[in-house]
Amino acid sequence: MHCNHSTQTLNESTGEILVDQTQSGKERDWKGKKERSQLTAEHFDLAGLTSKAERMNECADTLVFKKTPEALKLYQSWFCKVRLCPMCNWRRSLKIAYHNKKIVETVNERQKVRWLFLTLTVKNTDSESLSETISDMFKGFNRLSKYKAFKTSIKGFFRALEVTRDRDEYITKKRYDNNPAYYKRKGLEIGSENPNYGTYHPHFHVLLCVPTSYFKKKNYYITQDEWTTLWKRAMKLDYSPVVNVKKVKPKENLEDVKTYEDDFKRAIKEQNAVLEVSKYPVKDTDVIKGSEVTDENIETVKALDAALSYKRLIGYGGLLKEIHKELNLGDAEDGDLINISEEDEVANGVFEVVAKWHPGMKNYVVY
Ligand SMILES: [Zn+2]
Known part of the structure; x- marks a missing residue:
């Protein structure tokens, strides 16, 4: 070069x-x-x-x-600010982590809330349809966030679009053991050819901020099945997509929180767990597997570059967006690194x- x-x-x-x-x-x-x-x-x-x-x-x-x-x-x-640049993405991740720490701290200082992790997926796609699928997902998320159920229960969110690629040519034991029922249903065993080999898996990681009454009031609480139905409707899918929602579990073993009161202690532990999703969603090991130049890696670079360039992979909504603005945090994706x-x-x-x-x-x- x-x-x-x-x-x-x-x-x-x-x-x-x-x-x-x-x-x-x-x-x-x-x-x-x-x-x-x-x-x-x-x-x-x-x-x-x-x-x-x-x-x-x-x-x-x-x-x-x-x-x-x-x-x-x-x-x-x-x-360089190229979407797939590992150097830039490291800086972006540090910046997002800092922003989200500030935002979550500010929310927790002002009101009692709870935090949830939501994962929204669609079926894997090939490189040709990846870009279109991602655009559909942005539109779908937009629709989802406007539904009455969402607006009633969700105070704010941070969402990040991640795209991974299935690199296993054959079904490994680890994969099989993760979801034996799925593989049995598909007639696949350990060592079978992986029908998804080479396909892309775009998905959203969403951090949701909910009122404490979310778990107590029936008209606030959204079950996993309901999330699935909402996402299916928002995406206009003819199948049930894989959706996962879970409470943010406070991270234990934090030495410096011993002296705090219980409520505050819980908030700090939650903040630490929250920061785990506060990264830039492009992992360089997903883009380039190993440390050698390979045809498969070149193909992945082509597909991801075409699908992710000029797209904003992270975004804030509701209360989290307001606080991001209020704190004047700036753009972690295309701004100053x-x-x-x-x-x-x-x-x-x-x-x-x-x-x-x-x-x-x-x-x-x-x-
Ligand atoms: Zn760079």
Whole structure:
């Protein structure tokens, strides 16, 4: 593929390898993300998507940090913003996690609510129909959110569209054991050819905010069967789609919550569980399987790029949308990927650290 900006000799550099740690001492994996981005860029190039490949290849080539006594803070860099870029998606995920933490904290401070996870799926589709299926799903979700039952019971939501691909050529034991009844019904055994091999699975992960009375009042509560019926109607399907709804289970074993009152403790634990869905819904391991260039990976890149470009994969509704706006959180998908949280804003005049990607060393070197 093309030019490397960073072929300067190491003479100008300090020869030091970049180490960027969070305040709790966890290392930020710039090198790992950059390598995945370059691998993805290689696939883009081979898929004929050359201009995106070039952009992705240059993504975050140079990182300028401000150094404070506590940590390094990213100050300048250029991000390619390609939907499938692992580097950009890492930054997007950090930003979404920060946004959702703020939003959920704000809601929990102001009122007593409960949180639910809802998964909405449709049948798997091939690469040709993927784009259309996704558009239908956005329309379907829109319809769903306007139904009376939804409007009565749901205070707000965060939704993320994820697309995975079925990569198992044969039915594995693990898959079979997950849902033996399904495979028996289809006449499939462990080791049978997987009829869904190579198909795509678009689905929504939705975080729902409901009033505490949701579980107590009959006209508020929506059962899993009712969710299925609503989604089927919204999507105008002639089959019953797989829908799953569950309460957010508070995450236990949080040491720092021991001192809090029970109600508050529960809210904090719930917040931690909520953050698990607060990621950018494109996993780079779903796009590129393994660490080699393969035809299957190139095919996946082509299909996902065509289906996901220019689409907004995440969205907020109701109370969560209002608070997102009120807190002035900005766009995590196409917006600034340098400053991802308030804590990132640093005063001018602190010492700068410049790190450049060195293709030969496959690492960031400090200049
Ligand atoms: Zn990028």
